[in-house]
Amino acid sequence: RNGLDLVFQINAEDSVTIFEWFDADQYRIGQIQFGNDDPIAATEWVNAQPVSLQAPGILEGNSDANVLTGTGGNDIIYGLDGVDIIAGGKGNDILSGNRIIVGEDNSVTRSSNYDSDQDIFVFNLGDDNDIIYEYEVSLSNRALLQFGAGITPIGVTATQAGEDLVLTVSASDSVRVKDWFNSANYRLGQIQFDGLPAQDATTFVATLLNPPD
Incomplete structure (x- = not known):
């Protein structure tokens, strides 16, 4: 595109x-x-077919299941209906399974129309610092965050930044989930590490924030 x-x-x-x-x-x-x-x-x-941007910009899905891939720059990628696979790649990307509007000052406005499918966000080492805008009316439709090779559960740290959750996977790579601490609707549904089964995202994050003695 x-x-x-x-x-x-x-x-x-x-x-x-x-x-x-x-x-x-x-x-x-x-x-x-x-x-x-x-x-x-x-x-x-x-x-x-997988659709990717030729240059940093905005990539929008449609009502079908899409595979949306960013560039090496700072991209804005969002799906609409359908089970979308969204990978920002390198660069500081803004990702969403639903339509978003990004202003010139990088302020983000969420659309009032939400899909009813569980999307997949893909994040790999070297993908820099991405921001995910997730919201689902039905909690069962919340997205899956899929970490690539080299990212392990013990290598991830979680911090709260206002109402946002920041998952740091290396000195230069992180995923920020907007409004995570606002309500459960803004959270990811599952997190999956390479070679491991998907696990409940809220439970995993709670363990990171409050590690057992």
Whole structure:
């Protein structure tokens, strides 16, 4: 994705750009055909592919299940409906499973429309300092935070910053969950470490904040 344009990157030198694809359906092509295969619906095929930004900016999902990936810069990425997989990558990114509006001063306004699916946020070592805006009306739909290789439960520290939760995984990497301490609706549902089963996020954080004697 480049702004509102969709870029099909064939190889290092060849690409096809469809202008305004992400503006409205009227700007989209109807079908795509690969070789002698049958034509397929273009929108359906694109929605099934991982979508990434070509340059730091805003990446928005749609009503389907999307895989949304940022750049090496500071990105704003949010999904809409569907079970979305959201990975900011390197840079200080703002991530949300629901629509958000970010002002020029980086102030964030949450949309009043919330999806009803459990999204997945992916965070790896070297991804810098990301901020997650989570909110679910139904607690069972709260998101999963998936940590990549090299991040272990004993290597994570938790601190409270106002109403936010900050999970620090290295000297330069952290995940900040906005309004965690406001109510349970703003919290993640589960946290998963590489090679381990997912666990209840609230229980895990409580253990970090109040370690047993």
